[in-house]
Amino acid sequence: MHEQSLFASVPVHQHHELLQQLAGLTAMQPRHCLERRLIFKAYRKPGMAGRIGASQDLQQGDLQRLNKMLNGNMYYTQVVGPVSESDFGSTAPIDRDTQMAGMDDSKPYDSSSPSYDYERQPWKLEFRDIPEAGTRSAVTSRLMSSATLPRGDVVEAMNAWGYHFITEYVVEGDMFVLNDIAIFLHRVLHYPGGDESSLPRRQLPALKDMTLFEKSGSYVLQAFIIVQDGSNQETMKTASQHLFGLREQLKSAVLLEQADRLSLDTRAK
Amino acid sequence: MSNLTQEQIKVLEQSRQRLVQLTRSLGSLIASLNQSDPLPPWTSLQSQASIISNNLISVSDQLSDQRDLLSNLVAYPGPEYPGRTQANTLEQLLRTKLDPRVEDWVARGRAAGTESTGPSNFSDPDAAYKPLSDAQLAELWEWAPLEANQEARRRNWGGNFTLEEREAGIENVVTGLRRQLEDDDGEEESEGEEEDGEEMDVVGVHRKPGAAEFEYNIAPHHPHPVQPFVPLDLILRYMTTGRMP
Numbered sequence: 207m208h209e210q211s212l213f214a215s216v217p218v219h220q221h222h223e224l225l226q227q228l229a230g231l232t233a234m235q236p237r238h239c240l241e242r243r244l245i246f247k248a249y250r251k252p253g254m255a256g257r258i259g260a261s262q263d264l265q266q267g268d269l270q271r272l273n274k275m276l277n278g279n280m281y282y283t284q285v286v287g288p289v290s291e292s293d294f295g296s297t298a299p300i301d302r303d304t305q306m307a308g309m310d311d312s313k314p315y316d317s318s319s320p321s322y323d324y325e326r327q328p329w330k331l332e333f334r335d336i337p338e339a340g341t342r343s344a345v346t347s348r349l350m351s352s353a354t355l356p357r358g359d360v361v362e363a364m365n366a367w368g369y370h371f372i373t374e375y376v377v378e379g380d381m382f383v384l385n386d387i388a389i390f391l392h393r394v395l396h397y398p399g400g401d402e403s404s405l406p407r408r409q410l411p412a413l414k415d416m417t418l419f420e421k422s423g424s425y426v427l428q429a430f431i432i433v434q435d436g437s438n439q440e441t442m443k444t445a446s447q448h449l450f451g452l453r454e455q456l457k458s459a460v461l462l463e464q465a466d467r468l469s470l471d472t473r474a475k
Numbered sequence: 476m477s478n479l480t481q482e483q484i485k486v487l488e489q490s491r492q493r494l495v496q497l498t499r500s501l502g503s504l505i506a507s508l509n510q511s512d513p514l515p516p517w518t519s520l521q522s523q524a525s526i527i528s529n530n531l532i533s534v535s536d537q538l539s540d541q542r543d544l545l546s547n548l549v550a551y552p553g554p555e556y557p558g559r560t561q562a563n564t565l566e567q568l569l570r571t572k573l574d575p576r577v578e579d580w581v582a583r584g585r586a587a588g589t590e591s592t593g594p595s596n597f598s599d600p601d602a603a604y605k606p607l608s609d610a611q612l613a614e615l616w617e618w619a620p621l622e623a624n625q626e627a628r629r630r631n632w633g634g635n636f637t638l639e640e641r642e643a644g645i646e647n648v649v650t651g652l653r654r655q656l657e658d659d660d661g662e663e664e665s666e667g668e669e670e671d672g673e674e675m676d677v678v679g680v681h682r683k684p685g686a687a688e689f690e691y692n693i694a695p696h697h698p699h700p701v702q703p704f705v706p707l708d709l710i711l712r713y714m715t716t717g718r719m720p
Contacts, residue, residue: 215710217701245716245717282716372716374717375714394710419705420704420710421704422701422702426710465708466708469708469709470712
C-alpha cells in the first residue's frame with residue numbers, strides 16, 4: 207500500500223476555526239481520537255546477518271530475498287493503540303487471577319468504574335518507508351503497511367522480530383473524511399515526568415497531566431490517501447490530484463505541503 | 476346565425492395553435508418517459524414540465540380572454556362535409572356534453588381548485604399567522620439547508636456586492652458601514668490580513684467556475700497569534716523516530 211499525504215502546521219489559535227472549517231467542508235463532525243504510539247527500532251540480531259549455512263534447500267531467488275531482508279535497511283516502526291479519554295488516570299482493573307479465584311469469571315470486567323487494562327490494549331503495527339525521492343508530484347508518497355497485533359504486551363513479540371522499544375507518546379487529534387481523503391488534525395502529548403522508561407507504560411496518567419510536545423500547543427494537519435496498489439500509476443495520480451484539490455480548497459486557511467523527506471526518514475542508522 | 480368575421484376566425488385559429496403546442500409538449504414528455512432508459516435527468520423533466528405549464532397557462536388565458544365568443548359559437552356540419560367517411564370526427568364535433576372521462580377530470584380539477592383557494596382558508600383567516608407545528612418545522616428544516624445550498628451554489632460568491640447591487644450602481648447601496656467597501660470582485664480579500672485585529676473573518680466563500688466546491692477565503696486575524704516554536708519537520712521527525720529535537 208502507498209500513503210500519499212500533505213502536511214501543514216496549524217498554530218494553536220487557528221485550531222478551533224480550522225476544526226469548524228473542516229467540519230463544514232467535510233460535512234461531518236470531527237471524530238476525536240487518542241492513540242498511544244510506541245516507537246520501535248530494528249536492530250541486527252547477532253548471528254543473523256550473512257548466515258550461509260543451512261541454505262542448500264533454499265532456492266537461489268529465495269536466498270537472495272532472504273539475504274536482502276536480513277541485511278537490508280533497518281527501520282523504525284510504530285505500534286499504535288487506540289485509547290479513550292477514560293483510560294487516562296484510571297486504575298488497573300482487579301487482577302484477573304483474583305477474579306477467577308472468586309469464581310465469577312463469567313462476569314466480564316467491572317465496566318462501571320473506568321479502568322485501563324494494558325493486557326487488553328489492542329495494537330496495530332504500522333510500518334512506513336522513507337518517502338519516495340525525486341517524485342515529480344509534490345505530495346509525500348511512501349510505502350506503508352499495517353498489521354494487527356495481539357492484544358496486551360507487544361514488547362516481547364517485537365523483540366522476537368528484532369525490534370526494541372525506543373519511546374512512546376500519545377497523539378491527540380480529530381479525524382475527518384472527505385471522499386477518499388482522510389484528514390487528521392493532531393498533536394503530540396508527552397507523558398509527565400519525561401523519564402525515558404524502557405518499557406511501555408502499563409498505566410496512563412491523567413490526561414490533563416500530559417504535557418505538550420510542542421509547547422505552544424500547535425497542531426499538525428495531515429491529509430492523506432491510502433492507495434492499495436502503489437504500482438498503478440493511474441490511481442496514484444488520481445490520489446495526488448485529489449490531495450491537490452483539497453489543498454486548493456484549504457489554501458487560504460492553511461497551506462498543505464509536502465513534508466521534508468528526511469524528517470520522515472524511518473531508516474535506522 | 477351570422478357567418479364568422481375574419482377576427483373571430485383568427486381567434487379560433489390561435490386557440491387551435493396553442494392546443495396543438497400543448498398536445499405536442501405533452502406528447503414529447505410521455506415519449507421521453509416511455510422510451511428513454513434510464514429515465515431522463517430530472518433537469519430535463521423539470522424543463523419539460525415548465526414548458527407544459529407555460530402552454531397550459533397560454534391556453535387557459537386564451538380561453539378565458541375569448542370566453543364570450545367561444546361560449547356563443549355553435550358547430551354544425553356544412554353541406555360539403557364528408558359526413559360518411561368522417562362520421563367519428565363529426566360526432567366529436569357535434570357533442571354538446573363533455574366526454575364522461577373528461578367530465579371526471581373537470582370535476583376533479585374544480586374540486587382541487589376550490590380546496591386550495593376555498594373554504595379552508597376563509598374559515599380560518601388566522602392560519603397564516605399560526606406557528607408551525609413540529610412536523611412542519613421538521614419538514615422545513617429538512618428542506619431549507621438543501622435549498623439554501625442550491626441557492627448559494629447558483630451564485631458567484633466573492634466581492635462585497637451582489638450583481639444586482641452592482642448593476643444598480645454600488646454608490647446607492649446602504650451598507651451601514653463606516654469604512655469604504657471596495658468593489659474588488661472578490662479576488663484579493665486575503666491581502667487585507669494585517670489591517671484590523673478582529674478574530675477570524677470569513678471574508679468570502681467563492682466558487683471557481685467549473686469546481687463543485689466552495690473555497691473559503693479566510694483572513695487569519697487573531698488577537699494573540701502564537702506561532703509554533705517547533706517547526707513541522709522536527710515534530711514529524713520526533714513522531715517518526717522518537718528523537719527529541
